[in-house]
Amino acid sequence: MADERGPVHSSLHPSVHVDGEVVATKRVGGYRHLTLTAPGVPERFRAGNFVAVTVAGHVARRALWVHRVRASSAFGPTLDVVVEARGSGTEWLAAQPVGARIAITGPLGRPFALPKDAVSCLLVGEGYAAAPLFPLAERLRERGCAVSLVVSARDEAHLLSALEARRSARSVTVLTADGSVGQRGTVADHVEDLVRRSDADVVYAAGPHSVLRSAAAAAERAGAWSQVAVETPTPCGTGLCHGCPLPVVGEDGVERVVRACAEGPVVRGDRIRWDALPDALGHAQ
Amino acid sequence: MSAHLPGPVMVAAGCGGTGRELEPYAGPDGLAGLDLVTRSITLDARPGGPGPRVVEVPGGLVNAVGLPNPGLEHFLATELPWLVRAGARVHVSIAGATMGEYADLARRLSRAPGVAGLEVNVGAPDEVGAGLFEVREPYHSASVIAAVRREFPTDRPVLAKLRPDVSRIVEGARSCHEAGATAIVVGNAVPAAFPDGRAGGLSGPAIAPVALRCVAEVHRALPDVPTIGCGGVHDLRSANAYLDAGASAVQVGTALLHDPTTVARLRAALSPRPDARPEETR
Numbered sequence: 073m074a075d076e077r078g079p080v081h082s083s084l085h086p087s088v089h090v091d092g093e094v095v096a097t098k099r100v101g102g103y104r105h106l107t108l109t110a111p112g113v114p115e116r117f118r119a120g121n122f123v124a125v126t127v128a129g130h131v132a133r134r135a136l137w138v139h140r141v142r143a144s145s146a147f148g149p150t151l152d153v154v155v156e157a158r159g160s161g162t163e164w165l166a167a168q169p170v171g172a173r174i175a176i177t178g179p180l181g182r183p184f185a186l187p188k189d190a191v192s193c194l195l196v197g198e199g200y201a202a203a204p205l206f207p208l209a210e211r212l213r214e215r216g217c218a219v220s221l222v223v224s225a226r227d228e229a230h231l232l233s234a235l236e237a238r239r240s241a242r243s244v245t246v247l248t249a250d251g252s253v254g255q256r257g258t259v260a261d262h263v264e265d266l267v268r269r270s271d272a273d274v275v276y277a278a279g280p281h282s283v284l285r286s287a288a289a290a291a292e293r294a295g296a297w298s299q300v301a302v303e304t305p306t307p308c309g310t311g312l313c314h315g316c317p318l319p320v321v322g323e324d325g326v327e328r329v330v331r332a333c334a335e336g337p338v339v340r341g342d343r344i345r346w347d348a349l350p351d352a353l354g355h356a357q
Numbered sequence: 358m359s360a361h362l363p364g365p366v367m368v369a370a371g372c373g374g375t376g377r378e379l380e381p382y383a384g385p386d387g388l389a390g391l392d393l394v395t396r397s398i399t400l401d402a403r404p405g406g407p408g409p410r411v412v413e414v415p416g417g418l419v420n421a422v423g424l425p426n427p428g429l430e431h432f433l434a435t436e437l438p439w440l441v442r443a444g445a446r447v448h449v450s451i452a453g454a455t456m457g458e459y460a461d462l463a464r465r466l467s468r469a470p471g472v473a474g475l476e477v478n479v480g481a482p483d484e485v486g487a488g489l490f491e492v493r494e495p496y497h498s499a500s501v502i503a504a505v506r507r508e509f510p511t512d513r514p515v516l517a518k519l520r521p522d523v524s525r526i527v528e529g530a531r532s533c534h535e536a537g538a539t540a541i542v543v544g545n546a547v548p549a550a551f552p553d554g555r556a557g558g559l560s561g562p563a564i565a566p567v568a569l570r571c572v573a574e575v576h577r578a579l580p581d582v583p584t585i586g587c588g589g590v591h592d593l594r595s596a597n598a599y600l601d602a603g604a605s606a607v608q609v610g611t612a613l614l615h616d617p618t619t620v621a622r623l624r625a626a627l628s629p630r631p632d633a634r635p636e637e638t639r
Contacts (some may be wrong), residue, residue: 086380086381087381087382088381089382089616089617089618126615126616130413130615131413131416131417131418131561131562131611131614131615132411132413132418132614132615133614133615161413175616177382177617304408305408305409305411307411307413307418307614308613308614308615308617310374310378310379310382310614310617311374311375311377311378312372312373312374312378312379312613312614312617313371313372313374313411313420313422313614314371314374314396314405314410314422314425315408315409315410315411315420315422315614316408316410316411317404317405317406317407317408317410317425328404329404329405329425334374334378
């Protein structure tokens, strides 16, 4: 079932630190989409993994969700990342032109666990952090799962690829807080109803902590599993610095703190001690 | 009495994870033969502090990670055997709340197979290492070193890691060496504050000139005391600055968080440097 994990991911698919290149860049609404070559990274990628990039003049690195992986293109295997420019580091990244070289480490973290059977899945994402749900939707569809996708954002400019979503999912629901497109409201307003209507066996969520929490809670009430991709500032992304504490309850029922980058970013929703997790952590700029 | 000095490139305490996370980036030999200082191990498990634990500032990072570690028992049962199997030369960083705890840690680690040496953390910024034995005074740090040295075989190194902001760094280095420290590691996070005022420790290139001055001072005053430079080492030039100032080795910490292959690159670049690597000391 969806809570089962294979062996530790890193031992099967060791990450690599490579010199990548920007091969395409485009503005999409409030975001910048970068297509990168990163030899060895796309080949090892599984949905839910992230990459960390070294930013010139900064010590900490920036973790980026992978939105799409292409096994082959004119440039060989590539990966697409979504950047929201929120500070000097992400502004630098968003401004990188075609041809720029960027040091990339990846794939990092534990990916989404996939169900063994063709079950019904609800994928709930908000903002740019919904990115990992797109490759996940493709994997689930390949397994014959019925995929319902919810993409939400504060407004239309921050909605991630609703059009593309329609290609990967059986049904797509668009939510915007300001009602500029799709239904008006937030994930918290609608998730209960969406879980019920999709008859989901597994709920996958990616977005701010409030979205993950409400999705995990709705799943639990409906008797479904949940897998959430936690976004917490990860100064190194590789598990070296222990700088991204994630309070969880272990399989043994004991409360502990794990690293969001190494033991996450994908964690079972019912394992997170939400009250110990600040809702608005200071994100790396 | 002799002890092999580690180096010339080491992994600094707290920046190598459990070792597993570093292995994919450690180069063709992996961790084999690499002098790795573990994160600080305490007798009892410590969960570490609340987030955010690490914040970027110009030229470095401010951290208040809080020495998260599984405690000695768990470390001996899991992390240490793994590191030994991976071929690392394991220097266990130890931190204690009392002198007795330091001695206890040293005694039990002296019997653990595969421990190449100890590094005594006598320099964590107070608030970051909350609950640790106060060792800022040279007399106190020397007492801790003496207690550790009594419990640990003399043919294996005991490194004393001092903070670079203490006013009497030379005195601290001398008293630690006289108390039995094989070498003095100069450099650790310097007491600092997060942008919101919370206490933490500053590391990275910003503190390199501070630590470098300490290394140079210690080396000038105590040329026979081996020193190991730690603070802002990220490339050949920054490593050479310490070696040229008299350090016998450098430790790489924060740079690994920026680029996990830093140690592999520096190892490759610095390995053939026998003149900067005295075989025996003391």
